[in-house]
Amino acid sequence: MPANALAVSPVADIATLPDPSAQKAAVAKLGIADQSLTPRHGCKGPGAAAWLESLGLPIPPQPNSWLPVDGGGLIARLGFTEFLVEGPATLIARLANTPRSAGVYPVLRQDVALLLGGAKLDELLRQTCNVNFRPLDLATRPVVLTSMVGVGVTVIPELRNGQPAVRIWGDGSYGHYLWETLLDIAVELGGGAVAPHSFN
Amino acid sequence: MPWRLLRFALNKKHPEPRMFTFHEKLKASYDVVIIGGGGHGLSAAYYLAREHGITNVCVLEKGYIGGGNTGRNTTIIRSNYLTPEGVQFYDESVRLWQDLSEDFDLNLFYANRGHFTLAHTDSALRTMRWRAEVNKHYGVASEVVGPEVVKEAAPMIDITCAGHSPILGALYHAPGSVARHDAVAWGYGRGADQRGVEIHQQTEVLGIDVEGGKVKGVRTSKGYISTGKVLCAVAGSTPRILKMVDVKSPIYIHPLQAMVSEPVKPWLDPILVSGSLHVYISQSARGELVMGASLDPYELHGTRSTLDFVEGLTSHMLEMFPFLSNVKVMRQWAGMADMTPDFAPVMGKTPVDGFYLDSGWGTWGFKATPVCGKTMAHTIATDTAHPLITGFSLDRFRNYALTGEKGAASVGH
Amino acid sequence: MKIMTCPLNGPRPVSEFHYWGEVRPMPNPATASDDAWADYVFNRNGAPGLKKEWWCHTPSNTWFIAERDTEKDVVLKTYFYEGDQ
Numbered sequence: 001m002p003a004n005a006l007a008v009s010p011v012a013d014i015a016t017l018p019d020p021s022a023q024k025a026a027v028a029k030l031g032i033a034d035q036s037l038t039p040r041h042g043c044k045g046p047g048a049a050a051w052l053e054s055l056g057l058p059i060p061p062q063p064n065s066w067l068p069v070d071g072g073g074l075i076a077r078l079g080f081t082e083f084l085v086e087g088p089a090t091l092i093a094r095l096a097n098t099p100r101s102a103g104v105y106p107v108l109r110q111d112v113a114l115l116l117g118g119a120k121l122d123e124l125l126r127q128t129c130n131v132n133f134r135p136l137d138l139a140t141r142p143v144v145l146t147s148m149v150g151v152g153v154t155v156i157p158e159l160r161n162g163q164p165a166v167r168i169w170g171d172g173s174y175g176h177y178l179w180e181t182l183l184d185i186a187v188e189l190g191g192g193a194v195a196p197h198s199f200n
Numbered sequence: 201m202p203w204r205l206l207r208f209a210l211n212k213k214h215p216e217p218r219m220f221t222f223h224e225k226l227k228a229s230y231d232v233v234i235i236g237g238g239g240h241g242l243s244a245a246y247y248l249a250r251e252h253g254i255t256n257v258c259v260l261e262k263g264y265i266g267g268g269n270t271g272r273n274t275t276i277i278r279s280n281y282l283t284p285e286g287v288q289f290y291d292e293s294v295r296l297w298q299d300l301s302e303d304f305d306l307n308l309f310y311a312n313r314g315h316f317t318l319a320h321t322d323s324a325l326r327t328m329r330w331r332a333e334v335n336k337h338y339g340v341a342s343e344v345v346g347p348e349v350v351k352e353a354a355p356m357i358d359i360t361c362a363g364h365s366p367i368l369g370a371l372y373h374a375p376g377s378v379a380r381h382d383a384v385a386w387g388y389g390r391g392a393d394q395r396g397v398e399i400h401q402q403t404e405v406l407g408i409d410v411e412g413g414k415v416k417g418v419r420t421s422k423g424y425i426s427t428g429k430v431l432c433a434v435a436g437s438t439p440r441i442l443k444m445v446d447v448k449s450p451i452y453i454h455p456l457q458a459m460v461s462e463p464v465k466p467w468l469d470p471i472l473v474s475g476s477l478h479v480y481i482s483q484s485a486r487g488e489l490v491m492g493a494s495l496d497p498y499e500l501h502g503t504r505s506t507l508d509f510v511e512g513l514t515s516h517m518l519e520m521f522p523f524l525s526n527v528k529v530m531r532q533w534a535g536m537a538d539m540t541p542d543f544a545p546v547m548g549k550t551p552v553d554g555f556y557l558d559s560g561w562g563t564w565g566f567k568a569t570p571v572c573g574k575t576m577a578h579t580i581a582t583d584t585a586h587p588l589i590t591g592f593s594l595d596r597f598r599n600y601a602l603t604g605e606k607g608a609a610s611v612g613h
Numbered sequence: 614m615k616i617m618t619c620p621l622n623g624p625r626p627v628s629e630f631h632y633w634g635e636v637r638p639m640p641n642p643a644t645a646s647d648d649a650w651a652d653y654v655f656n657r658n659g660a661p662g663l664k665k666e667w668w669c670h671t672p673s674n675t676w677f678i679a680e681r682d683t684e685k686d687v688v689l690k691t692y693f694y695e696g697d698q
């Protein structure tokens with residue numbers, strides 16, 4: 001169990017996986033994977049950008065955009081002064097253990113974090129969310145804060161193996177509802193639950 | 201014989217009597233001018249004439265009578281409120297309702313159904329216990345019951361609400377009733393008309409003349425009227441009228457929406473309200489399911505209805521009654537609710553002499569129609585607030601003496 | 614569906630927003646009379662009109678100002694608050 005990660009995923013008891021061949025078939029259409037156990041760190045405040053920079057992290061210059069982090073992971077800028085960092089346990093542990101400077105406030109991150117992707121992704125998004133992801137330019141690394149089936153979420157759209165994919169973070173207490181609802185739709189579209197590495 | 205019936209109907213010798221007299225013109229002056237031909241305005245006119253012998257009165261209605269919130273509400277009548285002021289006041293109203301059909305010689309379809317406010321959390325149950333105790337203290341039938349009583353009264357209910365928010369108990373109020381809303385306006389209108397009150401529809405109040413802090417007259421779309429007494433009973437238009445007399449108030453306007461389903465066989469006798477799911481439902485005598493939710497989320501002076509409302513309401517309704525998924529929605533609509541910070545009305549005298557207010561009725565004023573008319577008529581006739589409404593005066597805000605009814609009025613109208 | 618434009622997140626359905634009422638200057642609580650304070654706490658400009666209002670885009674917790682016609686429900690513009698003027 002990595003340090004500074006959740007001890008259990010909010011959907012641990014329901015996110016069961018079918019056998020690998022079924023997962024392979026599902027991921028082509030629409031796979032849904034639980035990534036809640038990835039270590040992450042949240043902070044905000046007027047001093048947040050400078051503090052993260054002093055720790056060697058790249059700072060996305062635009063609000064609602066993200067950057068990759070050397071050694072794996074990402075940093076997303078949520079609005080003007082809030083950040084979400086995800087990555088290797090050592091990086092996250094360093095953030096958690098370094099004293100915060102003035103104007104930096106911790107943000108508790110107990111997200112349900114999902115990865116969805118496949119040829120039918122757009123069909124699912126159109127049923128669940130009001131943002132049209134298709135015109136977004138992925139090269140600008142957009143972060144979208146919106147609501148999905150009524151739950152406030154942070155979404156990063158990307159391409160995985162040439163297929164559209166989204167990473168989704170939401171309040172963990174909505175984990176069951178979000179997982180069940182999205183899985184239902186994925187299954188209707190010929191997809192299903194998969195392990196995160198299925199997308200690689 | 202249908203043919204003979206038709207001849208009878210077309211025969212000018214037996215015209216169907218009009219509900220009230222049509223008046224071509226306004227008089228130059230009246231003793232009392234009532235703005236708003238909703239239930240409240242008409243009821244005040246009725247009691248002014250019947251109980252105080254004041255009949256040189258006109259009711260001015262910019263549209264048609266009952267076309268405001270009176271004809272848009274979901275007709276729930278109950279008295280299980282939270283504050284002593286509220287409980288006594290609404291209880292008097294429920295009592296008046298019970299004899300109203302006879303009073304008017306008009307069937308109001310007043311139907312006593314019983315009213316359940318469902319509790320899905322411990323804290324909701326605690327508020328209900330509190331309400332029950334206040335109610336009982338004032339002799340209002342009200343008790344906390346367990347989920348099995350709810351299930352027995354409404355066998356189709358999913359007592360777990362799809363597993364999300366199981367029903368832990370309910371506040372049961374046996375006198376809870378429904379009535380035909382337009383009949384109420386027409387009944388009061390006819391009764392007032394028979395006693396000499398003039399009802400002028402299509403007559404809009406455009407301004408009010410105040411001189412030396414006293415009401416002098418009213419400007420209308422049909423001409424000027426001089427009068428020393430004006431009652432403002434315009435629900436969602438209250439802030440516009442208050443602007444005419446330059447009186448400040450905490451009243452703010454949000455739309456409240458409702459909808460009905462296609463008629464189905466009778467299956468639901470009581471009225472059910474769920475504060476946690478923000479929905480309520482009853483079945484009308486015609487079989488339609490009358491459903492509503494809480495207030496629209498932002499200020500708006502209009503009566504548009506939205507898909508968001510239907511989506512939100514139906515999804516919660518299906519948690520309680522999954523079998524309704526096959527039933528079609530027939531109509532939806534909205535009214536403009538005149539809300540107050542403490543969910544109690546604003547009634548009585550105002551800083552302007554001769555300007556009386558019956559407002560702040562938000563989402564809960566239909567049930568109060570009879571008692572409002574009665575107490576406002578008293579207040580106007582004697583120029584002193586009726587004892588039942590002193591807790592609702594406009595100056596309670598300036599005195600920081602609110603009458604907190606939110607716990608009993610925010611969803612259950 | 615009603616669309617509100619968040620100055621940061623762009624046009625979104627109004628269900629993603631929270632309404633917080635008209636922008637109103639607060640009297641100094643230390644010096645205001647009881648009447649002036651009660652007026653500020655309770656009274657509202659309830660008549661319809663063009664109003665400057667507080668709104669919040671809830672998924673991102675972004676507060677901003679919308680100028681809205683409260684009779685026609687038309688949003689004229691939205692922008693970030695720039696302090697009391």
Ligand SMILES: Cc1cc2nc3c(=O)[nH]c(=O)nc-3n(C[C@H](O)[C@H](O)[C@H](O)COP(=O)(O)OP(=O)(O)OC[C@H]3O[C@@H](n4cnc5c(N)ncnc54)[C@H](O)[C@@H]3O)c2cc1C
Pocket residue numbers: 235236237238239240241260261262263264265266267268269270271272273274275276277403404405406433434435436437456457458492533534535536537561562563564565566567568613
């Ligand atoms: C959807 C909905 C559901 C509700 N459900 C319930 C419920 O279940 N139980 C309950 O007790 N209450 C309920 N209410 C609240 C209730 O409907 C109102 O509080 C009550 O009907 C108000 O009656 P009224 O006569 O004061 O106002 P209205 O019936 O609105 O009458 C006011 C009249 O004034 C007229 N007017 C306005 N301005 C002018 C002007 N300048 N000149 C002339 N005339 C003017 C309007 O045209 C209108 O006809 C509900 C309200 C709504 C909208």
